[in-house]
Amino acid sequence: MARPPHLCSCGKIVAHGVRCTCQAKQDRERKARFDQKRPSARARGYNHEWQNARAEYLGYFPTCKICGSSANVVDHIRPHKGDDRLFWDSRNWQPLCTTCHNSIKQRQEKRSFTQPLGGYGS
Incomplete structure (x- = not known):
């Protein structure tokens, strides 16, 4: 039996086991902010x-x-x-x-x- 869809915090109904597009967008933005602050590989010792x-x-x-x-x-x-x-x-x-x-x-x-x-x- 298939599990029912769920309600995302943004208000969209999303199928079970699927991430809402708003969550994926938030993850991409969070990772981009982290990458801007992260030192380069060379600066971290990978020379x-x-x-x-x-x-x-x-x-x-x-x-x-x-x-x-x-x-x-x-x-x-x-x-x-x-x-x-x-x-x-x-x-x-x-x-x-x-x-x-x-x-x-x-x-x-x-x-x-x-x-x-x-x-x-x-």
Whole structure:
């Protein structure tokens, strides 16, 4: 049996499991405001030295720790938040594919979940 539609806070009736267009617009605007304040990748430490370390790490650990596909992201298990010691600690790194990093890992960070996903060196 299908679940009934719901009433959005804007007053529109929306089908179950579907987001209202006003909510999607609010999310886009919120993310744009955040991105304007966020420092560049280089300012956050992702420079040429990082690119070399990343390439070397992925050479040793080429598969995603979550799904087993080819890894192309070196993820910080615990967010470093500007802490250089934590940023460069390879025990805090794990190989992920882009899909797992941008979905599963990001969802976990939003919930303040910082346990390793089974990363190497943990």
